[in-house]
Amino acid sequence: MPKLSVRTELLVAFAALAVLAMLPAFTSSKALVDFVIRAAAFGLFATSLNLLVGYGGMVSFGHGLFFGLGAYSFGLLMQRTGLPIPVAFALTLVISALSGLVIGAICVRLKEIYFAFVTLAFQMLLHSLIVSWVPLTGGDQGLLGGIPRPTFFGVNLANHIHLYMTSAVLLVVGLLLMRQIAQSPFGYTLRMIRDNPGRTSFLGVNVFRTKLTAFVLAGVFASAGGTIMSLFVSSAYPDFAYWTMSGEAIFIIMLGGTSTFLGPMVGTVVLLLLNDVVTRITPHYGLVLGIVILLFALGLRKGITDFIVEWFDDRRTARITAADAEEGAR
């Protein structure tokens, strides 16, 4: 993969943000605005899962826990405390980080399948808690009465365009931060642990601490995605913390590809498009989705961006080989 300079990344991020900012001026389509807000929520969620899966080799089946935790923490803080939105948002991230620390400390020592299942177990624990603690969470009904959205710094999240812009900014900033994590010395240590934990530890790296840090960070970004979702629907539902939410994120990164940073973002957009198109045509959404999953899992065995990267790599290798052959002929 080509290594981009920090400045190039910032430039790309700024350009993306500028395009998103101008979008509502060109179209009055509410569906498109909604689409971007959902893509922000799921994009942060899926990209954070890829920090664990793609970079750290830790396949979590319970990442939806943090999505649900973010949505409920933020929703409840807004409903019950009357704190300003930025403060409630920051507190939500802190709550997720602390939960990630406790759950991660138990999980990250476990090997592959055990890690997957214990993370899943924690997620189901949260889900049961939400469903059964009716006085606090509203149980099956979700958070009732909507989430209050007082204006802060002139931003009124009850306004559709304001919410849209806030989501876009959160998405771009979140992606930039995760990109920084992936390209930092820490990010490469994480790749080393994914490839060969024994040798990494032999180099004097604390493998447990590195994995735990990754788990906590991924949880924090996932909960930011959950917060956007709760603002979008002005509520939080037990489904946000159900295992299917984790499954969706796994599907997104499989679809988009785990070997590139933006793969999960591509996967998010494709899945949401697929979702919107298919549900309009047929009620058998699950069936179509299942077939697409099978196609990618069994047929292609790679995500969309993996193919693009490989195509570039092949072309480069072909060029080098051709140059070598030419040199050899001389």
Next chain:
Amino acid sequence: MLEIKNLVKAFGGLRATDDVSMTFETGSLTAIIGPNGAGKSTFFNLITGALTPNSGSIVLDREELVGLSQMQIVRRGIGRAFQIASIFPSLTVEETLLGAAAADSGQSGSLLGRFPAEGTRGEAERVARMLGLWSKRNVPASNLSHGDQKLLDIALALMLRPKVLLLDEPTAGMGPEERWQMIEKVRQLWELEKITVVFIEHDMDIVFKVAPSIRVLCYGRLLAQGTPDEIRSNPAVIEAYLGTAHGEEAA
């Protein structure tokens, strides 16, 4: 100086390392030989802390290593390359060495700043050039030849600037020509780095040609030690291991 005194490691009734004492002078190059099951790899595992001895002591420059964790022993200056190259398949040669350098300089957990970590490029390039890996720096480790993977494994160990480098069969699984190239690289790095190098080797021609000092292990015990000439003519070694006086006949 690495001093091993009365080292014992038993697995059940089997004494894989049986009261072994030996000394490796600082800056020496030593080969360890012995038939299969002689306890050579166990011996390395004890020194690096992968196994804990039942009794005995391992002292590096007056510091006791027994009882320290693997990580602490690495930090004290014992480096190791493995019999089967232990590398990072998806990272390139350069990324691998820069990652090790980050670990060595205590920056492996740094979230700020970009990879490679500050001040790590020079050392990575120096080690890669010394072992002839610099031209392959952008190749993913999984695409390297078997020999280059083993060199990368050694390079990884060197990135931690060890005082003592333990090489477990650096030429395992290689053809005759490749073996000589490999061992020549090992000899070069020993000369350049001026560190203590100990290697396990099965090829007697290589051992007798390259190693100024040889230790023979047999059934967990130190059978003999000395120069190639002394080992070649040692009756106990001939009986237990070489079969015939080596050099007189192609064994």
